[in-house]
Amino acid sequence: MPPMFVPGPVDVAPEILAAQSRPMLPHRAREFEAIFHRAADKSRAIFGTQARVFLNASSGSGLHEAAVRNFVHKKMLVCANGAFAKRWHDVAVSNGKDADLLDVDWQSPILPEHVGQAVKGKGYEAVAFVHNETSTGLMNPAREIAAAIREASPDSLILVDAVSSLGGVEMCMDDWGIDFVLTSSQKCLALPPGLSLAAVNDRALEKAKTVENRGWYFDFVRLETHRVKDTTPATPAIGLVYALDVQMDRIMTEGLENRFARHRAMAECAQSWAAAHGFGLYAPEGYRSHTVTTLVNTPGIDMAGLKAFLLERDMRIAGGYGKIKDTTFRIGHMGELTVADVQALLAAFEEFMGGKG
Numbered sequence: 001m002p003p004m005f006v007p008g009p010v011d012v013a014p015e016i017l018a019a020q021s022r023p024m025l026p027h028r029a030r031e032f033e034a035i036f037h038r039a040a041d042k043s044r045a046i047f048g049t050q051a052r053v054f055l056n057a058s059s060g061s062g063l064h065e066a067a068v069r070n071f072v073h074k075k076m077l078v079c080a081n082g083a084f085a086k087r088w089h090d091v092a093v094s095n096g097k098d099a100d101l102l103d104v105d106w107q108s109p110i111l112p113e114h115v116g117q118a119v120k121g122k123g124y125e126a127v128a129f130v131h132n133e134t135s136t137g138l139m140n141p142a143r144e145i146a147a148a149i150r151e152a153s154p155d156s157l158i159l160v161d162a163v164s165s166l167g168g169v170e171m172c173m174d175d176w177g178i179d180f181v182l183t184s185s186q187k188c189l190a191l192p193p194g195l196s197l198a199a200v201n202d203r204a205l206e207k208a209k210t211v212e213n214r215g216w217y218f219d220f221v222r223l224e225t226h227r228v229k230d231t232t233p234a235t236p237a238i239g240l241v242y243a244l245d246v247q248m249d250r251i252m253t254e255g256l257e258n259r260f261a262r263h264r265a266m267a268e269c270a271q272s273w274a275a276a277h278g279f280g281l282y283a284p285e286g287y288r289s290h291t292v293t294t295l296v297n298t299p300g301i302d303m304a305g306l307k308a309f310l311l312e313r314d315m316r317i318a319g320g321y322g323k324i325k326d327t328t329f330r331i332g333h334m335g336e337l338t339v340a341d342v343q344a345l346l347a348a349f350e351e352f353m354g355g356k357g
């Protein structure tokens with residue numbers, strides 16, 4: 001399997017592809033309901049929650065919309081230091097919410113004290129932020145941010161996008177006082193795209209019951225009445241649910257701590273190599289992502305040439321994203337990849353730089 005070093009969609013193990021293509025079952029069949037229940041139940045471990053997890057047929061962006069429609073009647077805050085949080089804000093505004101933006105420099109973390117000041121006395125119904133910004137390779141201190149929001153504005157729901165961290169980095173939703181966490185299948189969970197997962201605690205679900213115009217497809221109150229019967233109002237992504245069921249077993253066999261350590265080790269490998277070879281690291285020290293590294297192309301290497309060179313060796317990396325598209329590029333190190341894979345990629349970089357660099 002040629003390794004893909006892009007921050008999603010990532011490589012999927014053959015065993016998972018095989019699980020996905022097992023014969024379809026009707027989604028109202030008992031056999032499928034049992035699998036649906038099992039897959040959702042097992043995935044609670046990666047969220048660090050005892051609360052319910054919804055499995056939805058959509059990519060993660062669908063849940064940005066679900067969150068603002070379910071949890072916000074009018075007023076919310078989005079804290080943004082990257083392209084994906086900015087998108088979440090756009091989603092909120094386009095759904096008619098009165099969404100303020102805490103606009104943080106892309107090379108700075110979202111600081112708990114800053115958020116605490118921003119929410120105090122404002123009556124925000126919800127505060128949203130992105131755990132791991134896939135555009136910048138910056139990981140925000142989710143636990144500390146959540147604590148600051150809880151202290152300064154106890155009634156605000158805390159909504160977290162963990163699209164490019166969940167399953168590769170620790171998340172303790174219940175212990176950290178987070179009410180809602182969303183993710184996509186095609187990142188650290190190493191599944192094909194098309195499934196999104198949402199952990200929703202009781203406080204968030206109670207709030208949803210009071211919000212009007214939640215829509216239909218992503219109405220968590222409606223979804224809950226079906227979920228308790230191990231089903232969904234509309235047709236689920238059956239093949240992806242099969243795949244999640246098997247992948248959760250693989251993840252638990254590896255062990256969460258081992259999985260997180262593997263992601264950390266890959267990040268250290270990529271980031272120390274980048275620093276030693278004259279590349280800038282876009283994210284500041286102490287906040288660098290464990291799942292994606294955003295490199296500043298300080299040496300000015302020919303990116304198109306590098307990408308073509310890597311492709312000949314069956315490797316892919318990603319360009320920059322959003323406003324830093326032309327000055328940065330990204331190495332995804334998530335999912336099934338290992339330190340040895342990252343080392344092979346870096347050796348190919350060196351070969352390219354030695355030849356043309």
Ligand SMILES: Cc1ncc(COP(=O)(O)O)c(C=O)c1O
Pocket residue numbers: 008059060061062084130132133134135161162163164184
């Ligand atoms: C942090 C983050 N949030 C949201 C999204 C959107 O997710 P999806 O493409 O699954 O809709 C992405 C996609 O890369 C992401 O990295």
